[in-house]
Amino acid sequence: MSDKIVFRLFSSCLLTAGSTRALICDPQRGNYYTIPLSLYSIIAEQKKASIEETLAICEDQEEAEILKSYFNFLLEHELIFLCREDLADNFTPIKYEFDVPAIIANAIVQIGKKAEYLVDTLAQLKLLGCQAFELVVMTDCPLSFLSHILELCKGQELDEVNLYIPFNPETDYEALIEEYCFLSSVTICNAPTNEEIFLNGDSCTLRFSTKDLRDHRHCGIIAEKYFIPDLVHHSESLQHNTCLNRKIAIDVNGNIKNCPSLNESFGNIKDITLEEAICQPHFKKYWNINKDQIEVCKDCEFRHVCTDCRAYLEDPSNVYSKPLKCGYDPYTCTWEDWSKNPLKENIIIQYGIHSIE
Amino acid sequence: MNNKMHLKEGLLINTESLPFSVRLWTATSVQIPFKGPREVKSFGTREYKYKKYYKYISRRG
Ligand code: SF4
Ligand code: SF4
DSSP states (O other), X not given: OOOOEEXXXXXXXXXXXXXXXEEEEETTTTEEEEEEHHHHHHHHHOOOOOHHHHHHTSSSHHHHHHHHHHHHHHHHTTSEEEEXXXXXXXXXXXXXXXXXXXXXXXXXXXXXXXXXXXXXXXXXXXXXXXXXXXEEEOSOOOHHHHHHHHHHHHHTTOSEEEEEEEOOTTOOHHHHHHHOTTEEEXXXXXXXXXXXXXXXXXXXXXXXXXXXXXXXXXXXXXXXXXXXXXXXXXXXXXXXXXXXXXXXXXXXXXXXXXXXXXXXXXXXXXXXXXXXXXXXXXXXXXXXXXXXXXXXXXXXXXXXXXXXXXXXXXSTTOTTSOBTTBXXXXXXXXXXXGGGOGGGHHHXXXXXXXXXX | OOOEEEOTTSXXXXXXXXXXXXXXXXXXXXXXXXXXXXXXXXXXXXXXXXXXXXXXXXXXX
């Protein structure tokens, strides 16, 4: 039996190397930390070395002190643990296979004046295993119409509904959220103020925005607040597109698409079923574009916590180009405002993003 | 060091009898003098924590 104590990365902690620095993600706590590449290689190699042995390879005392502080940090945050050398192989690595019991996992449904096809669409989505819904009411939304939509959702026993509706001063949104507990978020567009309130024991977010976020051109934002330190998301990102994989959208005219911002239509909900649309040869063409194939993203340490966008690209003629609405540069590790980048000006105009409210 | 671990029911188990030494997983972190982490940033968003579905369907801003 060996007495040597070695350090190991917890199997649940995920490492991603970028071109300039690396990321260590703790999905069970929903945290992630940027670390230097030198520390990344020490942890990633899993050499069965003790901390003392690793410190001994430092070139001078100062370097050893810095490395010590890193080890301390990793231990304090329970990202690594110590164990006897002869037991170090007993910890099974996590499997990064991705699957969910759904042909379509999430859907964006735009709703017009009468919500004519809504019941049928929701019923079809349920059959396809859809787990999360985004309903966007594109017309005026008096309380009676809103209640009608929510009753339809209730009838279909939907689980996770995210609602986008226009502001109506007469609606008591908080009461509505209390009544319909399947609501995960309600975004009130064209509201007088910008505000965010957490309701129902924080399970639902009520968000007021002065912008009309129902307009799909607002979508595709890449920002740290949207990063997802989650194991399922990480596994999905290794093989699939983190936005469009198993996604479907039905626009206000009934056109079936990959997302409301992508122009290609695969038929109309009045004429074909969602299943027929999915079976069309090009429907799944974005599903397997992962971050390792996308220019710049493939060098980014955030690529497995970040979400992708294939509708707004830095180079619209290249399906593998970086998302337009990302202001992060993984080569300098700096964020800038993407909308103020002069190199993006023409593309912003081309997509018609400059003129949205 | 006390090798006994209390379970909820008040039952005592001897950690030495487990296939590996449970104590080592948490007990040793204080051995190294703390000098403060460098170049390490911590993140985590409230909104993410309370979401049931693991990702955002769309990201509008
Ligand atoms: S592809 Fe882009 S625009 Fe479409 S839903 Fe995803 S993030 Fe939004
Ligand atoms: S470069 Fe931007 S879009 Fe690409 S992975 Fe990094 S943060 Fe995400």
